[in-house]
Amino acid sequence: MICAEFAVRSDSVAATVDLCESLFGAEFALWLNDFEDGCYAFDFSDGDMLHILPNYTIDTTLPPTIRAVWPDCPQEASRLYFSGTDARSPCLSALLANPDIFVLYGPATIWERGIKIFEGYPPLPENGSPGESG
C-alpha cells in the first residue's frame, strides 16, 4: 500500500473538492466528524482512495482554539491523503504531475503487511523495492 500526503494550495476544502472532482471525474462523499470538521472521501474502483480534509483542527478546550494541523501550511489549505496499491496509479500520477497545486507533504511511504518497505520522494519504486527508489 502506498501512502502519500499532499498540501493543496486552495482557498478552502470546497475548492479542493471541486478541483479534484473535475480532475478525477469523481464525486466525493462527505463524512462529518468533530475531530476535523468534515472529511471528503472517494474510493476509486482500482483500490485508490483520496481523503480531503481542512488543515485546521479545533481543540475543544475552554476557550476553543483553532490550529493548523500541518503547522508549516496555512489553515486555509487542504490536506489530501492518497492511498493506493500501485505507484503507477493514474490518480497518484495526476497529483504528482501538478506540484504547483498538490505539494507532497513529507515522504511517501510504501507498506507491505504492516511493514514499511520504502520511504522517500518520487520517483517511487514500482514494486516498493527500496533498491529501485533511485
Added chain:
Amino acid sequence: MSDLSEAAHWKNLEQEIGYREFVAAFQTGCLGRRQSNGDDRGSKAGLPRPVLSRVLGEYRPFLNEVPLLPFGFRSAEAYVGFVTECHRLLRENGQPHVLVAIRGGGATGFSYGTGRVFDDDCGYELAVVGRSLFDQAKTLERSYSTDQRTCPIRERSAVAYGLGLNDLLTALRGIARRDISLIILRDLAALAARGPFTVLE
C-alpha cells in the same frame, strides 16, 4: 480470563491510562468541576463510569449521567459487536491495556462545532488512551499534535499502518457503516479535558 490475569490487566490498564494521577488531579480540583447534590453522588459529564466503577469501585462520586450506549448504534447487539471487535483487534495488535472511548457527536448526540444532530452521515471519533501507544504514535506523526494527544488518524494513512491500526479502522468502519477516525491520548486526564465521551466496554 482468570481472576489473577484480570487483576493484572486492570493494574496494567490503570498504569497505561494514568488513572491514579487523574484521580489525584481531580480530587485537588485540577480537573473539571466536581458537583455535589448533598448525598455525595457527584456528577462530571464525560467521566467513564464503567472503568471507574470497575478499576476503582470505591470512587463512587465520579459516577455520572453519560449514556452507556453511544449514538448511532441500531441495537445493543450492534454496539456489543463493535466493542468486542475493537478490543479483539487491539489485543491482536499488542495493545490490550488501553482504554477506548467514543467522543464528539457519537457521545453527545450533536456536533460540538456546528450543533448538527448526530445522524447517518456522521462518523465516529474514537479516543484511544494509553501511554505506550501514544509514545509510539509520536514517533510517526508529522502533523500538529500536543504532548497529550495525536492528530486524528485515518484509515489507510501512513500512521495507521505504522501503528498497526489500519485493520482496526477498516473493520470498525465496516461494522458501524460510518467513517471512523481516532486520536491517541496520553492519559485519562487528556481525555477528560476534551469533553464528553463514552467508554467502549
